[in-house]
Amino acid sequence: MSVPTAPLDPSADTSGDAPTSPSDGAVAAPRPRPVGPSIGTGPVDRARDGARHTARRVRATGRFLVKAPGQVLGVVREATPSSVVSWTRDIALPYEHSLAAPPVGSGLRPVPGHAGDPVLGCIRDLTGDRVRWLMESNERFGPVFWQQLAGRRAVFVMGPDEAGQILVNADKDFSNDGWQELIGKFFDRGLMLLSFQEHLDHRRIMQSAFTPKRLRGYLEGMDRRISADLDASWPTEGPTTLYQRMKDLAMRVAADVFLGVELDRPSRDHLLAGFHAQPRAATEFLRMDLPGSLWGRGRNGYDDVTRWLRSQLDDKRAGDGDDLFSAMVHARDDDGSAFTDEEIVRHMNFMWFAAHDTTTLAMAMMAWGFAAHPEWQERAYAESAALGDGPLRPEDLKSLTAIELVMNEVMRLWPPVPVMVRQAVRDTALGDYYIPEGTWIAVMNPATHRLPEYWTDPDTFDPGRFEEGREEHKQHKHLYYPFGAGAHKCIGFAFAQLETKAMWHRLLLTRRFEVAPGYEPEMGWKALPEPTDDLPVTIHPR
Numbered sequence: 001m002s003v004p005t006a007p008l009d010p011s012a013d014t015s016g017d018a019p020t021s022p023s024d025g026a027v028a029a030p031r032p033r034p035v036g037p038s039i040g041t042g043p044v045d046r047a048r049d050g051a052r053h054t055a056r057r058v059r060a061t062g063r064f065l066v067k068a069p070g071q072v073l074g075v076v077r078e079a080t081p082s083s084v085v086s087w088t089r090d091i092a093l094p095y096e097h098s099l100a101a102p103p104v105g106s107g108l109r110p111v112p113g114h115a116g117d118p119v120l121g122c123i124r125d126l127t128g129d130r131v132r133w134l135m136e137s138n139e140r141f142g143p144v145f146w147q148q149l150a151g152r153r154a155v156f157v158m159g160p161d162e163a164g165q166i167l168v169n170a171d172k173d174f175s176n177d178g179w180q181e182l183i184g185k186f187f188d189r190g191l192m193l194l195s196f197q198e199h200l201d202h203r204r205i206m207q208s209a210f211t212p213k214r215l216r217g218y219l220e221g222m223d224r225r226i227s228a229d230l231d232a233s234w235p236t237e238g239p240t241t242l243y244q245r246m247k248d249l250a251m252r253v254a255a256d257v258f259l260g261v262e263l264d265r266p267s268r269d270h271l272l273a274g275f276h277a278q279p280r281a282a283t284e285f286l287r288m289d290l291p292g293s294l295w296g297r298g299r300n301g302y303d304d305v306t307r308w309l310r311s312q313l314d315d316k317r318a319g320d321g322d323d324l325f326s327a328m329v330h331a332r333d334d335d336g337s338a339f340t341d342e343e344i345v346r347h348m349n350f351m352w353f354a355a356h357d358t359t360t361l362a363m364a365m366m367a368w369g370f371a372a373h374p375e376w377q378e379r380a381y382a383e384s385a386a387l388g389d390g391p392l393r394p395e396d397l398k399s400l401t402a403i404e405l406v407m408n409e410v411m412r413l414w415p416p417v418p419v420m421v422r423q424a425v426r427d428t429a430l431g432d433y434y435i436p437e438g439t440w441i442a443v444m445n446p447a448t449h450r451l452p453e454y455w456t457d458p459d460t461f462d463p464g465r466f467e468e469g470r471e472e473h474k475q476h477k478h479l480y481y482p483f484g485a486g487a488h489k490c491i492g493f494a495f496a497q498l499e500t501k502a503m504w505h506r507l508l509l510t511r512r513f514e515v516a517p518g519y520e521p522e523m524g525w526k527a528l529p530e531p532t533d534d535l536p537v538t539i540h541p542r
C-alpha cells in the first residue's frame with residue numbers, strides 16, 4: 001500500500017517567518033518539492049503568528065521542514081533559493097512525539113513515540129524487562145509507537161491488525177532488509193534475510209528438506225538420540241538446573257539431525273560454541289572486534305562454523321544421509337535448480353541459528369510450566385504413558401495434546417523469536433499510521449501475546465486457553481504468532497513441534513519435575529529470551 005498524497009494546494013495557508021530551533025536532522029516528511037540547498041536556513045514568508053521560523057533541511061532525507069522550538073510546523077512545498085513561498089500549515093506536532101508528519105490530505109496520522117535515551121535509545125528497554133516496557137508503551141501510545149534503536153528510529157508494532165498487515169505484506173511494502181542491518185554480519189544470505197522473489201525462490205528449494213518423509217526421518221533420529229542421552233547423562237533424582245542441560249541435549253539432537261555427523265566431543269564443543277556465539281554477537285550493541293568481546297567471539301564462531309561446513313560439502317554430496325545438511329545439498333525445485341556451495345553454507349549457518357536456541361527455550365520453559373503446575377504434568381504424563389515407550393511415530397504425536405497446549409502457552413508468554421524486523425520500501429500506511437520509506441519496523445509478539453483486551457489474565461500460565469471451547473488465540477488471525485506469519489513464517493515449525501514432543505514424551509515417561517513453591521523464572525532478553533537463573537528444578541524418578 002502506498003500513501004495517498006494530496007496535490008500541492010496553492011491556496012494552502014502559508015505563514016511563518018524567520019529562524020527556528022536547530023534541526024535535529026531526524027524528522028522525515030513526505031515528498032516535498034525540490035528546493036535549492038541555500039534555502040536551508042532561509043526565512044519563511046508571510047508569518048501569520050508573528051513568530052520567527054526557519055526552513056531547515058533534514059540531512060537524512062534531503063527534505064525541508066519549517067520548525068519552531070519543539071515543533072515541526074510544516075513541510076516546505078515551494079521555495080525560491082532565498083525564501084520559502086509555500087509550506088503546509090496543518091501538521092503542527094511536537095516533534096519529539098511523532099515519527100514523521102503525514103502528507104497533507106492523506107488522512108493518516110503520525111506514529112507517536114519518543115527517542116528514549118539519547119545514546120542508547122531503547123536498548124535498555126529491549127534487553128531489560130521487555131514485556132513491561134512494551135505493555136507500558138501500549139498503554140501510553142497505543143499498539144504502534146516509535147523509539148530510537150541503534151541510532152535510528154524504529155517503529156514497534158503490537159496490535160494484531162498491524163502485525164498481520166506487516167507479516168502478510170500483501171502490497172510488498174516491507175522488505176526483510178531490517179534483519180540484514182541487525183544480524184547481516186553473521187547471517188548474510190540466510191533465508192530470513194532475503195526478500196520478495198529471491199526469498200521465495202530459495203524457500204521453495206529449501207522446503208524439500210521439510211517434507212513429511214524428511215520429517216519422519218528426522219523424528220526417528222531425534223527420538224533415538226534423546227532416549228540414549230537421557231539414559232546416559234541426565235539425573236533421575238535430585239535438585240538440578242535445566243536450561244543449560246536442555247540446551248546441550250537440543251544441540252546434540254541438532255548436530256545429528258542437521259549435520260548428520262558423529263563429532264567427537266572437542267569438535268562438537270568447538271562448533272557448538274561457534275553456533276552459540278553468533279546470535280549473541282549479532283544483537284550486541286558494541287560492534288568492535290576486541291579480544292574476548294562478544295562481537296569478536298561471534299566473528300570467530302562464524303569463521304569456524306562456515307569453514308567446517310565448507311569442508312563437509314563433498315562428502316554430503318556423495319552420500320544420501322537423512323540429515324538436513326544432506327537434504328539441502330540434494331534439494332531441487334520443480335525446475336531442477338539447486339543451491340550453490342556458498343548458498344548452502346550460509347543457509348546452514350542461519351538455519352542452525354534459527355533452530356537451536358528457539359526450541360531450547362520453548363522446551364526449557366515447559367519444564368517450569370509442568371513443574372509449577374502438576375495438574376498439567378500429570379495430564380501430559382498420562383498421555384505419554386498411554387503411548388508407551390516404543391519408538392515414536394509421527395502419527396503418535398497427535399495424542400500428546402497436553403504437551404502441545406503447554407508448549408503453546410510458554411511460547412505465548414516467552415516467544416522464542418521475540419521480534420520480527422522489517423523495513424518500509426516506500427512511504428506507506430500501516431493501518432492509519434503514516435510510515436515513511438526506510439523506517440525500521442519491529443513486530444513484537446511478546447506484547448501481542450499479552451494484550452489485555454484479548455487474553456484472560458494475560459500474565460497467568462493457563463494452557464487451557466488454547467483448548468477447544470476457549471481458543472482465545474482464535475479471536476484474531478494474528479493474535480498469536482510465535483512462528484511468525486506470511487511468506488517468512490518459520491519453515492521449521494513442524495520440526496520444532498516434533499522435537500519438543502519427542503523430548504517431553506521421553507522426559508515425562510521417566511521423570512517427574514518439581515520447583516520450589518512460588519518460584520517464577522527470571523527472563524533475560526539479551527539476544528533471544530533465556531532464563532537467567534538456569535531454571536532450578538528437582539527431579540523425581542517415575
Ligand code: HEM
Binds near residue numbers: 491
Ligand atoms: C520453537 C521453535 C521456533 C520458533 C518459535 C521459531 C520462530 C520463528 C519465527 C517467528 C520466524 C519468522 C521470522 C520473521 O518473520 O522475521 C522464523 C523463521 C525461520 N525459522 Fe524458525 N522458529 C523455531 C524453530 C525453527 C527450527 C527448528 C528451524 C529449522 C529447522 C527454523 C528455521 C527457520 C527459518 C529458516 C526461518 C526463516 C524463514 C523465512 O524467512 O522464510 N526455526 N522462525
